[in-house]
Amino acid sequence: MSPSKHIVILGNGIAGITCARHLRKGDDKIQITVISGESKYFFSRTALMYVYMGHMKFEHTQPYENWFWEKNRIDLVQDWVEKVDFEGKKLYCQSGKTITYDQLVLATGSKPNKFGWPGQDLTGVQGLYSKQDLELMEKNTESGVKQAVIVGGGLIGIEMAEMLAYKNIEVTFLVRESGFWRNILPEEESEMVGRHIREHHFDLRVNTELEEIISDGSGKVKAVKTKSGEEIPCQFVGLTAGVSPNIDFLKGTELDVDRGILVDQLFQTNLKDVFAIGDCAQFREKPDKNRNLIEQVWYTGRMHGETLAQTILGKPTPYKPGVWFNSAKFLDIEYQTYGQVPADWDESQVLNFYWEHSSGKVCFRMLCDSDGRILGVNNFGFRLRHEFFDKAIREQWSGQKVIQNLDKANFDPEFFAPYISAIQRKYAEENNITMKISKPSFFKRLIGAKL
Amino acid sequence: MKYIQLIGLTLFLTGLLAFTVIPFLGEYTISEAIVLDNTKDIHQEKMKELLAPMYGKEYSSSFSFIRELNQKVDDYNSELKAESKWDQVIWDDYSFPLAKASLSSPVQNHPWLFLFVSIGLTVLGGLFYNLPKFKGEPEGIKNNGIFHSKMKNRGWLGMLTGSYLILFYVILYWFPAYMVNLVWMVEPLSLILSGNPASQWFLYGLIYTLAILVMGVRMFRKYKGNRYQQIRTASVMFFQTAFAFLIPEILVLLNKPYFDFKNIWPLDYSFFYDYRIETLTSSGAIGMFMLIWGILLIVVGVPLFTYFYGKRWYCSWVCGCGGLAETVGDPYRQLSDKSLKSWKIERYLIHGVLVLAVVMTALTIANYFSAFSFLGNVTNQLHSFYGFAIGSAFAGVVGTGFYPFMGNRVWCRFGCPLAAYLGMVQRFKSRFRITTNGGQCISCGNCSTYCEMGIDVRWYAQRGQNIVRSSCVGCGVCSAVCPRGVLKLENGPEEGRINEMPILIGNDSVKLNA
Numbered sequence: 001m002s003p004s005k006h007i008v009i010l011g012n013g014i015a016g017i018t019c020a021r022h023l024r025k026g027d028d029k030i031q032i033t034v035i036s037g038e039s040k041y042f043f044s045r046t047a048l049m050y051v052y053m054g055h056m057k058f059e060h061t062q063p064y065e066n067w068f069w070e071k072n073r074i075d076l077v078q079d080w081v082e083k084v085d086f087e088g089k090k091l092y093c094q095s096g097k098t099i100t101y102d103q104l105v106l107a108t109g110s111k112p113n114k115f116g117w118p119g120q121d122l123t124g125v126q127g128l129y130s131k132q133d134l135e136l137m138e139k140n141t142e143s144g145v146k147q148a149v150i151v152g153g154g155l156i157g158i159e160m161a162e163m164l165a166y167k168n169i170e171v172t173f174l175v176r177e178s179g180f181w182r183n184i185l186p187e188e189e190s191e192m193v194g195r196h197i198r199e200h201h202f203d204l205r206v207n208t209e210l211e212e213i214i215s216d217g218s219g220k221v222k223a224v225k226t227k228s229g230e231e232i233p234c235q236f237v238g239l240t241a242g243v244s245p246n247i248d249f250l251k252g253t254e255l256d257v258d259r260g261i262l263v264d265q266l267f268q269t270n271l272k273d274v275f276a277i278g279d280c281a282q283f284r285e286k287p288d289k290n291r292n293l294i295e296q297v298w299y300t301g302r303m304h305g306e307t308l309a310q311t312i313l314g315k316p317t318p319y320k321p322g323v324w325f326n327s328a329k330f331l332d333i334e335y336q337t338y339g340q341v342p343a344d345w346d347e348s349q350v351l352n353f354y355w356e357h358s359s360g361k362v363c364f365r366m367l368c369d370s371d372g373r374i375l376g377v378n379n380f381g382f383r384l385r386h387e388f389f390d391k392a393i394r395e396q397w398s399g400q401k402v403i404q405n406l407d408k409a410n411f412d413p414e415f416f417a418p419y420i421s422a423i424q425r426k427y428a429e430e431n432n433i434t435m436k437i438s439k440p441s442f443f444k445r446l447i448g449a450k451l
Numbered sequence: 452m453k454y455i456q457l458i459g460l461t462l463f464l465t466g467l468l469a470f471t472v473i474p475f476l477g478e479y480t481i482s483e484a485i486v487l488d489n490t491k492d493i494h495q496e497k498m499k500e501l502l503a504p505m506y507g508k509e510y511s512s513s514f515s516f517i518r519e520l521n522q523k524v525d526d527y528n529s530e531l532k533a534e535s536k537w538d539q540v541i542w543d544d545y546s547f548p549l550a551k552a553s554l555s556s557p558v559q560n561h562p563w564l565f566l567f568v569s570i571g572l573t574v575l576g577g578l579f580y581n582l583p584k585f586k587g588e589p590e591g592i593k594n595n596g597i598f599h600s601k602m603k604n605r606g607w608l609g610m611l612t613g614s615y616l617i618l619f620y621v622i623l624y625w626f627p628a629y630m631v632n633l634v635w636m637v638e639p640l641s642l643i644l645s646g647n648p649a650s651q652w653f654l655y656g657l658i659y660t661l662a663i664l665v666m667g668v669r670m671f672r673k674y675k676g677n678r679y680q681q682i683r684t685a686s687v688m689f690f691q692t693a694f695a696f697l698i699p700e701i702l703v704l705l706n707k708p709y710f711d712f713k714n715i716w717p718l719d720y721s722f723f724y725d726y727r728i729e730t731l732t733s734s735g736a737i738g739m740f741m742l743i744w745g746i747l748l749i750v751v752g753v754p755l756f757t758y759f760y761g762k763r764w765y766c767s768w769v770c771g772c773g774g775l776a777e778t779v780g781d782p783y784r785q786l787s788d789k790s791l792k793s794w795k796i797e798r799y800l801i802h803g804v805l806v807l808a809v810v811m812t813a814l815t816i817a818n819y820f821s822a823f824s825f826l827g828n829v830t831n832q833l834h835s836f837y838g839f840a841i842g843s844a845f846a847g848v849v850g851t852g853f854y855p856f857m858g859n860r861v862w863c864r865f866g867c868p869l870a871a872y873l874g875m876v877q878r879f880k881s882r883f884r885i886t887t888n889g890g891q892c893i894s895c896g897n898c899s900t901y902c903e904m905g906i907d908v909r910w911y912a913q914r915g916q917n918i919v920r921s922s923c924v925g926c927g928v929c930s931a932v933c934p935r936g937v938l939k940l941e942n943g944p945e946e947g948r949i950n951e952m953p954i955l956i957g958n959d960s961v962k963l964n965a
Contacts, residue, residue, distance in 0.1 A: 046895050
């Protein structure tokens with residue numbers, strides 16, 4: 001069986017690997033090579049924090065056993081690609097090796113943002129994205145770090161704070177916005193996470209911007225200075241103000257790039273037989289009015305990979321994302337979102353329903369359009385079913401129908417407190433309607449957790 | 452708070468040290484009266500004669516005493532064996548009762564004191580250590596540092612713990628004569644509960660129950676905020692204390708047969724042995740009730756409960772082995788092997804043991820009803836093989852001793868024939884499954900890492916497939932440790948329960964089987 005063509009995928013993150021797997025599923029003949037300098041085997045980037053905190057070993061973050069790749073004839077090459085010869089369809093690797101391809105998939109991911117702060121390259125100052133970043137962080141915090149500052153209040157920032165806390169390092173959290181992740185979360189949710197951050201003894205400082213990072217004279221960080229002039233002593237600085245496409249080695253080539261590699265809805269770049277997916281791709285046009293030009297989450301990376309594989313297999317398939325969803329965990333509080341819940345909205349256009357549990361750690365928000373049709377939900381501290389909301393939002397259910405059926409969306413473990421009934425009660429009250437409040441079984445009420 | 456834990460640790464280690472040293476106390480002096488009291492009629496004359504040279508001599512250690520005693524019997528037996536006089540050989544092992552009766556040690560004079568200093572202190576220390584755990588911390592997953600721990604990641608502390616447990620089990624099963632001091636220590640407690648003198652099994656039952664209770668308290672602390680884990684833990688604590696430990700002893704006190712109402716054949720592999728059937732059938736109405744109850748559990752209880760709730764109703768809510776695994780074993784759950792290879796080995800082994808147990812029981816029953824004309828004494832050989840290899844070596848030594856090496860469910864996963872039976876029902880006819888939440892999985896691996904049964908949960912979760920596996924005991928920890936709310940243990944309609952070719956939702960470009 002001679003290979004029909006050679007597909008080379010640059011990057012073994014979720015986008016590249018998903019593409020490789022679906023290529024193999026759809027075609028037994030093609031030759032597939034995945035190149036990554038970061039690690040030989042695919043691992044879950046989102047789990048790096050757990051390795052640091054001793055919840056898992058690095059090998060546990062690898063979703064497939066090592067034999068999987070050989071069995072599926074996906075060749076893995078661990079090397080860094082330094083230069084691409086698009087004309088000659090050739091890749092030049094750091095080791096001196098060259099690899100030729102028939103079609104190239106660029107899935108090179110992101111790198112942490114650095115905004116040209118003075119001192120941003122000092123020892124002890126870093127972002128967290130790659131396996132190498134994790135190793136660096138382990139080295140940087142091995143000893144002598146008592147205080148740390150994290151710059152940027154987002155998902156990686158809070159992960160880094162949790163990691164540092166494991167090593168009993170005092171953390172100061174600098175957030176430019178008026179609340180944690182306030183550019184994404186509505187005020188109440190942002191406040192809730194902020195309270196929880198303080199409950200974990202982190203020093204959360206909102207409306208605070210970094211001015212410069214100060215060296216101790218030997219090239220190591222000793223403090224940061226904020227825009228208001230305050231100096232905060234620290235031996236470690238985490239830069240977590242977002243990520244941007246990792247495409248430096250492609251700049252200045254015939255490949256069309258902006259912030260990311262420019263692609264159409266088929267993930268085609270301006271060059272024939274060259275595609276880009278995942279964090280490093282930038283759509284020329286939004287795939288959907290609610291979507292960004294660059295999509296940087298795990299789930300979109302996976303969908304890009306699934307979709308592009310079909311195109312390469314000869315079934316041109318434009319990218320059509322479905323109902324948006326995402327999730328995260330802020331220390332101990334889980335978060336899920338389905339559909340569209342922006343940080344702020346026009347009150348005249350959008351109906352807002354918000355419920356918060358007295359513990360201040362559980363909440364639910366639903367936004368509807370002016371006709372009362374659901375736009376999206378946020379849920380914190382309890383779990384809701386993806387399938388339910390995918391359907392409700394797609395079918396434009398009325399808010400009332402969603403709440404009425406909310407018990408079917410409950411995804412919390414058995415015997416957990418019946419938050420659903422509390423939400424229904426509040427909704428009925430606020431809207432002056434009668435609604436059947438769902439009730440757990442007698443047994444569950446007897447021994448289950450109370451509200 | 453740190454100090455209280457430190458005190459707890461000190462008390463625990465002191466108690467453990469005392470427990471380890473106590474077997475070495477006292478002297479052994481055997482007499483003719485002791486021999487006559489502790490041997491069967493048919494052996495009395497011979498034993499009296501064989502052991503005569505030992506009478507009145509004081510042995511300062513259990514080693515010299517037991518060695519000489521065994522030597523005398525062995526010499527006699529090997530002569531007979533050489534002459535093929537099999538029927539005259541003394542097959543019974545009298546070393547335990549003789550050692551127990553020949554002992555004179557301070558433990559006999561102050562059993563409560565010694566009980567307090569050893570087991571009492573470990574329990575107290577364990578409570579002091581566990582109760583303040585995670586105090587002042589918000590509710591949440593407490594897995595920090597597990598893979599940096601010398602105890603929980605096969606470090607030297609884990610190795611030491613495993614070795615100690617293995618040694619304990621080897622002595623308990625095959626050399627109980629060396630632990631008669633410890634048995635004397637619990638003698639008065641046994642007399643109170645059942646009116647009978649203590650055996651090594653009473654000692655074991657007591658330690659086992661206390662271990663589940665103390666480590667159950669740890670579970671309450673670790674999983675505060677997780678009601679499912681708390682209720683499940685309370686359930687195994689209750690069933691162990693009441694059903695496995697107290698009720699059987701009290702039954703004996705009331706002159707009824709010793710019976711554990713929650714133990715089910717074939718885990719309770721001797722249920723159909725002739726002596727047990729005879730005990731039950733000769734104990735009147737209550738004996739008959741026990742026999743019928745036991746059979747009903749096998750034929751109706753297991754399929755019915757497993758159909759509605761999955762095998763978890765037994766394995767992680769009721770069972771004693773499961774109870775120990777879920778409490779004492781919880782710190783080691785992450786050590787189970789998740790590879791495809793180990794899954795293959797698991798299926799051969801566990802179903803092999805089930806076949807063995809079924810064949811052995813079938814032969815036993817056939818033999819019983821043919822009044823032993825069918826196979827004669829052959830079933831006894833089979834029983835002793837099974838008892839040795841499966842009942843003691845596999846379930847005990849490997850099952851518990853290997854916690855710090857291979858995780859807390861080695862026996863349940865690779866050996867338990869009842870788990871195999873429950874598993875078949877769960878796989879093919881049950882409403883139980885672990886549902887995955889659409890496309891929310893990020894393949895982080897927490898679920899697989901913390902699955903004590905070695906199920907690669909993530910394999911299913913990341914492709915949006917329900918987890919329907921015969922081995923799943925429904926402990927719910929995968930769901931607890933999931934950072935994205937992806938896993939839910941559910942009982943629901945059978946339709947759509949098994950979705951071999953799932954489609955991940957969220958991508959409208961293409962509908963693909965993951």
